[in-house]
Amino acid sequence: MKARKLVNDAVVTLKASDAIDHWQKGRERIEAEDLLGYVMGGEEPEPDEKISAEDVATFEALVARRATGEPIPLIKGSTEFRGLELKVVPGVFIPRDSTEFLAEQAIRRLRKRNAPVHVDLATGLGTVALAVADELPWATVYGTDLSEDAVALARRNAYRLGLDAHFVIGDLFGRVPRKLLGKVDVITMHPPYVAREEVDDLPDEIRDWEPQHTLTDESDDGLGLVRRTAEEAPAWLRPKGWLLMETDPDRAREVRTVFTEAGYRDVQSTKGGELKVTRVVVGRRPR
Numbered sequence: 001m002k003a004r005k006l007v008n009d010a011v012v013t014l015k016a017s018d019a020i021d022h023w024q025k026g027r028e029r030i031e032a033e034d035l036l037g038y039v040m041g042g043e044e045p046e047p048d049e050k051i052s053a054e055d056v057a058t059f060e061a062l063v064a065r066r067a068t069g070e071p072i073p074l075i076k077g078s079t080e081f082r083g084l085e086l087k088v089v090p091g092v093f094i095p096r097d098s099t100e101f102l103a104e105q106a107i108r109r110l111r112k113r114n115a116p117v118h119v120d121l122a123t124g125l126g127t128v129a130l131a132v133a134d135e136l137p138w139a140t141v142y143g144t145d146l147s148e149d150a151v152a153l154a155r156r157n158a159y160r161l162g163l164d165a166h167f168v169i170g171d172l173f174g175r176v177p178r179k180l181l182g183k184v185d186v187i188t189m190h191p192p193y194v195a196r197e198e199v200d201d202l203p204d205e206i207r208d209w210e211p212q213h214t215l216t217d218e219s220d221d222g223l224g225l226v227r228r229t230a231e232e233a234p235a236w237l238r239p240k241g242w243l244l245m246e247t248d249p250d251r252a253r254e255v256r257t258v259f260t261e262a263g264y265r266d267v268q269s270t271k272g273g274e275l276k277v278t279r280v281v282v283g284r285r286p287r
């Protein structure tokens with residue numbers, strides 16, 4: 001069978017699936033081509049290329065998995081983040097493209113510092129910490145997460161990629177070495193920010209495939225961890241250090257209020273990412 005027909009059939013299957021969130025026009029085709037490229041060892045075939053019966057069977061099985069809502073990174077076992085190939089496993093949050101904007105904001109600030117120090121809270125599989133370690137290899141980088149599975153995967157990703165980042169298991173700053181108190185230039189966080197009551201409203205392919213503790217901190221407004229972090233971060237930051245918090249567009253104003261009430265300076269909501277909707281709220285350490 002030719003690649004073109006295989007992809008077209010897969011698009012029909014994916015479009016018909018209720019388990020997939022069809023939020024982006026053309027997404028099904030991008031995913032079908034991506035999966036076929038994966039089956040073919042990384043190279044997307046030309047539309048007229050004939051695909052072997054064995055590869056057709058493998059591809060169709062993967063498309064069937066995707067049609068159940070299983071995210072592509074779990075099917076492939078990896079995802080790309082700022083040019084890094086990161087391994088993913090079920091039970092650990094899958095990095096989103098939107099978080100590249102958080103990493104970009106951190107890297108831009110850290111690049112200007114001598115001997116920069118970065119802490120990535122709720123690091124998951126090490127997403128932002130690994131990007132910083134890759135792009136600023138002279139930085140001291142720590143990532144921390146409550147989930148043992150996440151930290152184990154972050155360490156494996158760092159080892160595989162030959163990156164120098166330290167990962168610790170802990171509740172917020174709980175296990176960050178105390179020698180970093182007052183010395184951190186940039187703290188990043190992409191927290192679980194969905195309010196408890198709103199988890200059921202999430203698209204199936206997020207709610208059914210990401211562990212609940214990665215989506216919500218079980219607070220009524222989704223700001224429980226944001227508040228705690230805003231309170232605890234000043235002790236860790238250098239005088240002109242920054243706290244950078246990824247949130248969703250609907251919550252940015254409330255996050256800004258949390259920062260302002262906690263005394264942060266230069267508080268702003270920045271907007272970026274491919275769709276120009278990701279919000280990263282930034283603020284400098286209170287005096």
Ligand SMILES: C[S@@+](CC[C@H](N)C(=O)[O-])C[C@H]1O[C@@H](n2cnc3c(N)ncnc32)[C@H](O)[C@@H]1O
Pocket residue numbers: 093094095096099121122123124125126127128144145146147150170171172189190191192193213214215217225
């Ligand atoms: C939305 S995920 C973000 C993961 C990663 N930063 C990324 O963007 O790919 C939120 C992460 O917060 C972690 N988490 C939840 N509660 C936490 C806490 N109290 N302290 C540290 N990490 C926590 C979860 O285990 C999960 O990995």
